[in-house]
Amino acid sequence: MTIQLNKEAAVGNTKNTPRLWVSETRQNLGQELHNRPSVEIATGTSISHIAVRINQDQRVQELKQLCSLCARYNVPPPEPDACCYYQSFTGFEIRWERHLEFSSYTFIRKGVSEALFDSFAIEFVPQQWFDELVGDLVSAVNVILSAEPPSDELLCQAFENHQVLGSTVSSGRANVFTSFRIHSDGFSRVYIQTSVLNTYQAGRLVQRLLEIETYQMMALLSLPIAKALSADVAQIEQRLVGINQSMASINEADDGEMLSTLSHLASQTEQILADISYRFSATDAYYELVCSRISQLKEQELSHKERLSEFVTRRLSPGVKTCQALTRRLDALTSRIERASGLLRTRVDLSIEQQNQKLLAAINRRGEVQLRLQQIVEGVSIVAIVYYSMSLLDYVLNALASVNLALDKILVKGVAVPTLLLFTWLLMRFLLRAIKKQFQ
Secondary structure, eight states: OOOOBOHHHHHTOTTOOOOBOOOHHHHHHHHHHTSSOOOOOOSSEEEEEEEEEOOGGGHHHHHHHHHHHHHHHTOOOOOTTOSEEEEEOSSOEEEEEEOSSEEEEEEEEESOOOSTTSSOTTTTSOHHHHHTOOSEEEEEEEEEEESSOOOHHHHHHHTTTOOOEEEEETTTTEEEEEOOOOOTTSOEEEEEEOSSSOHHHHHHHHHHHHHHHHHHHHHTTHHHHHHHHHHHHHHHHHHHHHHHHHHHSSSOOOHHHHHHHHHHHHHHHHHHHHHHHHHHHHHHHHHHHHHHHHHHHOOBOOTTOOOHHHHIIIIIHHHHHHHHHHHHHHHHHHHHHHHHHHHHHHHHHHHHHHHHHHHHHHHHHHHHHHHHHHHHHHHHHHHHHHHHHHHHHHHHHHHHHHTTOOOOHHHHHHHHHHHHHHHHHHHHHHHHHHHHHHTO
């Protein structure tokens, strides 16, 4: 491998050490490691987080909408090929991040009142901009980071009388309260109480909680699909059971029709698998991320509160396992259809072989009949040849009698008949042998 040196970079190097050219691939990979850094958050901060599903056709429109917000506040817009954008606006900060299937907007407002959900980070963003938001909204959550421990009455009021979940996280240095419910403003709510975490640790905690909220919603996108497909899969299974029963029954069934039905069922199953493969694989990946972020919280029991991990395990896991069960069910159905098709093809092959044997037997019988008919025809032909030969011999004897060479016609004919029969038979045998040798 040849290493090229960056001579221009080496000029300003007082130690005169060589520098390497940085390839575009290496530059992009190195930059990827530093994308989406954690934000430093102090107490008294309000965070609003929104995640929307975006397809490739909507990427350009999404960037235009973000640039329109930048133009409204007279701040530099993101680069056309940017995958993340961090910028301070008047009164708040925005963090835009582009992911594979979705994009996230995080609005951060520092120095607000530490009262529970008294003010939000998105208050400075116009409602029209949210109304024109590109993509399908997946999750929206408001987060308050405060040093004040809330009372049960205040939590009940802040979470609109929903059941409040709570845990002590970060090895006992912070308390987290949430309900995983959508409130009257369309947002979920999370309250973080800590006076110990530094700004970096608090930022990491907020990021984990936002990722849990987003990834669990992305993981559940497959659940409606799984529920909708369950009836179709059950119908395919019932039809397969009917075909297997027909194959196992003594009564004769139309093998061709059953094989055609099996091919149709196989194509249906493969089409369903092709349609859900990506979505269900993404569900597994998001679920693993949720479990990973939950373990990173380092939860501890908070008195009289259900832990976040317990809620996620109890509510999210069944939905994910339903999707996984449908995938396994389809894989098993594909194998069963393949086995049934193999058995039916074997049955069809045996039936065809039996028909071929019957056909060969019929051909053999027809050959034997043709042989017998040929032998009869040969005998009749010999008699016919001798008969006509005797007629010719009669003409010869009459001609000899006309020139006074009269012979005993009865004696001559009596001797000629067996002689001609023997000669004709030998001649026919010779000709038949010659013909057989020619075609061997």
